Amino acid sequence: MTAPLTSLIASLPATVPFVGPEKQERDRDRVFAARIGANESVFGPSPMTIEAMQRAAPDMWMYCDPNNHDLREALADHHGVPPESIVIGEGIDGLLGYTVRLFVEQGQKVVTSAGAYPTFNYHVTGFGGELVRVPYANDSEDPDALADAAHRSGARLVYIANPDNPMGTWHSAERIGRLIEAMPAGCLLCLDEAYIEFAPDGTAPAWDAADPRVIRFRTFSKAYGMAGLRIGYAITAPETAAAFDRVRNHFGVSRMAQIAALAALGDNAHLASVQAGVASARIRIGEIATANGLTSLASATNFVAVDCGGDGAFARRVLAGLLARDIFVRMPGAAPQDRCIRVGAGRDCDLDLLAAALPEALAEAKG
Amino acid sequence: MTAPLTSLIASLPATVPFVGPEKQERDRDRVFAARIGANESVFGPSPMTIEAMQRAAPDMWMYCDPNNHDLREALADHHGVPPESIVIGEGIDGLLGYTVRLFVEQGQKVVTSAGAYPTFNYHVTGFGGELVRVPYANDSEDPDALADAAHRSGARLVYIANPDNPMGTWHSAERIGRLIEAMPAGCLLCLDEAYIEFAPDGTAPAWDAADPRVIRFRTFSKAYGMAGLRIGYAITAPETAAAFDRVRNHFGVSRMAQIAALAALGDNAHLASVQAGVASARIRIGEIATANGLTSLASATNFVAVDCGGDGAFARRVLAGLLARDIFVRMPGAAPQDRCIRVGAGRDCDLDLLAAALPEALAEAKG
Numbered sequence: 001m002t003a004p005l006t007s008l009i010a011s012l013p014a015t016v017p018f019v020g021p022e023k024q025e026r027d028r029d030r031v032f033a034a035r036i037g038a039n040e041s042v043f044g045p046s047p048m049t050i051e052a053m054q055r056a057a058p059d060m061w062m063y064c065d066p067n068n069h070d071l072r073e074a075l076a077d078h079h080g081v082p083p084e085s086i087v088i089g090e091g092i093d094g095l096l097g098y099t100v101r102l103f104v105e106q107g108q109k110v111v112t113s114a115g116a117y118p119t120f121n122y123h124v125t126g127f128g129g130e131l132v133r134v135p136y137a138n139d140s141e142d143p144d145a146l147a148d149a150a151h152r153s154g155a156r157l158v159y160i161a162n163p164d165n166p167m168g169t170w171h172s173a174e175r176i177g178r179l180i181e182a183m184p185a186g187c188l189l190c191l192d193e194a195y196i197e198f199a200p201d202g203t204a205p206a207w208d209a210a211d212p213r214v215i216r217f218r219t220f221s222k223a224y225g226m227a228g229l230r231i232g233y234a235i236t237a238p239e240t241a242a243a244f245d246r247v248r249n250h251f252g253v254s255r256m257a258q259i260a261a262l263a264a265l266g267d268n269a270h271l272a273s274v275q276a277g278v279a280s281a282r283i284r285i286g287e288i289a290t291a292n293g294l295t296s297l298a299s300a301t302n303f304v305a306v307d308c309g310g311d312g313a314f315a316r317r318v319l320a321g322l323l324a325r326d327i328f329v330r331m332p333g334a335a336p337q338d339r340c341i342r343v344g345a346g347r348d349c350d351l352d353l354l355a356a357a358l359p360e361a362l363a364e365a366k367g
Numbered sequence: 368m369t370a371p372l373t374s375l376i377a378s379l380p381a382t383v384p385f386v387g388p389e390k391q392e393r394d395r396d397r398v399f400a401a402r403i404g405a406n407e408s409v410f411g412p413s414p415m416t417i418e419a420m421q422r423a424a425p426d427m428w429m430y431c432d433p434n435n436h437d438l439r440e441a442l443a444d445h446h447g448v449p450p451e452s453i454v455i456g457e458g459i460d461g462l463l464g465y466t467v468r469l470f471v472e473q474g475q476k477v478v479t480s481a482g483a484y485p486t487f488n489y490h491v492t493g494f495g496g497e498l499v500r501v502p503y504a505n506d507s508e509d510p511d512a513l514a515d516a517a518h519r520s521g522a523r524l525v526y527i528a529n530p531d532n533p534m535g536t537w538h539s540a541e542r543i544g545r546l547i548e549a550m551p552a553g554c555l556l557c558l559d560e561a562y563i564e565f566a567p568d569g570t571a572p573a574w575d576a577a578d579p580r581v582i583r584f585r586t587f588s589k590a591y592g593m594a595g596l597r598i599g600y601a602i603t604a605p606e607t608a609a610a611f612d613r614v615r616n617h618f619g620v621s622r623m624a625q626i627a628a629l630a631a632l633g634d635n636a637h638l639a640s641v642q643a644g645v646a647s648a649r650i651r652i653g654e655i656a657t658a659n660g661l662t663s664l665a666s667a668t669n670f671v672a673v674d675c676g677g678d679g680a681f682a683r684r685v686l687a688g689l690l691a692r693d694i695f696v697r698m699p700g701a702a703p704q705d706r707c708i709r710v711g712a713g714r715d716c717d718l719d720l721l722a723a724a725l726p727e728a729l730a731e732a733k734g
Contacts, residue, residue: 003523004553006471016612016617023432040429041428053421054421054424057420060420060593060594060627061411061593062402062405062594062595063594065389066385090616090619091619093616093618102372102373103371104373126613187370225428226428227428227430228623229623239369245381246381247493249461250460256621
């Protein structure tokens with residue numbers, strides 16, 4: 001007899017939706033030719049970051065600094081906020097888990113959008129919170145609906161990604177500012193800005209690191225090309241930041257990630273080149289869509305939602321056709337957004353493969 | 368007004384005992400000359416591991432494989448257990464947190480030894496469990512007392528490290544086997560084997576990866592010299608292992624750590640050289656103790672508890688004297704073990720510094 005799980009854990013699904021491309025490759029027994037499905041940055045980490053990692057490799061016998069001191073100082077300087085407002089964690093995923101654990105009692109409500117980031121939902125359910133989902137409006141998360149739902153449900157947290165994943169759409173800083181203002185007392189806005197470096201100026205609200213109503217999440221996984229190192233950060237009011245110290249895995253961020261992140265922050269030229277590469281790729285993906293009689297959504301991220309022109313079942317067939325042709329892409333999970341496939345900002349070589357495969361996949365899906 | 372914490376989180380201490388040597392160095396405004404206080408392996412990662420990390424650095428734009436497939440297969444092969452029995456996690460620390468979360472309801476009891484691994488206690492308290500502490504017996508964790516306390520308290524988990532941290536003592540596989548047999552129904556033994564590679568043959572029980580009464584923890588942080596990468600694993604019954612999938616951060620282990628661990632497993636020569644280096648260092652630390660009129664405890668780990676011959680206050684003064692002389696060491700937190708300081712298995716250069724500093728620190732502590 002195995003030891004009994006807690007009642008909460010016993011109530012959770014035994015299977016989870018996290019399937020990596022490596023598993024798909026194992027199941028297919030063939031690797032993908034283009035890996036543009038997980039919102040990773042195919043442009044890679046900066047050369048300075050790579051060099052810092054290589055130099056640091058022999059030092060990996062040492063634990064990380066559990067205070068993340070140097071990186072917090074550098075980020076504080078970078079953003080013009082006090083270091084006491086910064087929490088470093090094992091990616092935004094890890095930080096979202098801690099956030100739910102800190103603020104959500106079992107049975108309490110948490111508001112998000114139907115079809116938004118599933119890992120956030122995983123954490124909410126995992127700690128016994130109850131999700132309240134509001135629909136997207138015109139393929140964007142709907143700040144008014146989120147605020148309304150928070151008031152109606154007495155929610156403890158509201159989640160919004162700006163820019164949004166999986167659609168790539170975005171709101172202005174001004175509209176996000178109004179959402180912050182509309183938060184009920186005692187409810188915290190989780191503002192996921194994982195893709196903010198790809199968004200136009202005016203998308204991120206000005207920093208008010210003393211504002212207790214919002215916790216903002218940033219990452220080195222996207223524009224900085226370090227998804228494989230697991231490091232992100234939250235910026236929030238110092239008293240909120242301090243609460244993470246009660247529960248976080250204090251040695252949980254790797255020393256390698258700390259060192260790489262510091263180096264990455266210092267290479268603005270690489271960041272600019274990634275931003276330019278992503279901007280070009282978004283245009284090219286739009287052109288490929290048009291050439292195939294499809295539309296694509298304007299994107300402020302490193303991926304583009306391509307509307308396949310049918311329903312979810314049709315888009316799933318298109319997706320299957322691309323996967324069969326060794327193009328790793330994914331798609332939104334909820335209707336009506338699931339009429340789209342989500343294509344990552346690839347290099348020219350990746351998008352050449354997409355351009356060649358998409359007409360065949362579409363023909364197959366129609367036939 | 369900030370958002371209110373859950374009642375459990377609000378009840379937790381706001382400050383935590385995790386102070387890294389980097390913080391001490393910042394406070395002193397001087398770096399340590401010998402870093403032999405955190406049970407790290409000063410002998411470093413294997414050259415093959417270092418090379419694997421350096422080669423992998425440019426690929427860090429890719430997320431890890433959330434299934435940890437290749438490493439689980441390699442570990443299954445290494446230990447002769449099924450891959451379904453293996454859980455990879457963010458160090459033993461991370462895995463202990465998940466274990467408590469899976470099995471301990473708020474208010475339920477968990478048994479450990481007074482003065483044993485504080486991070487385990489941190490997780491138990493953090494999820495609302497209630498710690499039952501039994502004393503060490505002759506500087507060893509006491510299996511009989513642990514089992515008795517589990518029966519008396521109705522505990523859900525029992526923690527034991529074999530070999531032990533902070534004392535370095537150990538029990539035979541046979542005695543641990545009897546502890547497993549003595550576990551109450553529905554109570555899981557957490558057997559922390561972080562230091563097992565430094566222990567004599569006959570310390571680790573034979574694998575029974577189907578045994579639902581025990582979960583064994585191993586790490587790449589100690590003998591493999593990869594503390595800074597945050598990767599460890601648990602081996603347990605497949606149904607227990609599967610439960611971790613309900614709560615773990617699926618992308619929480621870095622791709623770098625996965626790659627480094629795979630390389631480390633393949634370098635037996637380095638492991639043997641670390642084991643030899645640690646064995647020599649333990650002898651040398653014993654000699655340094657003897658030369659100063661002190662005794663040291665036999666150790667099956669990569670550190671040695673040196674009995675300073677007085678009480679906790681005296682040992683703390685010795686420790687302070689060593690720190691002031693740029694030797695980073697730590698000491699047990701509970702009496703009577705706190706009559707000792709804990710000295711890591713250093714290289715010759717580290718232990719030369721210790722040999723020079725200890726007489727002065729002792730004289731100062733006596734004076």
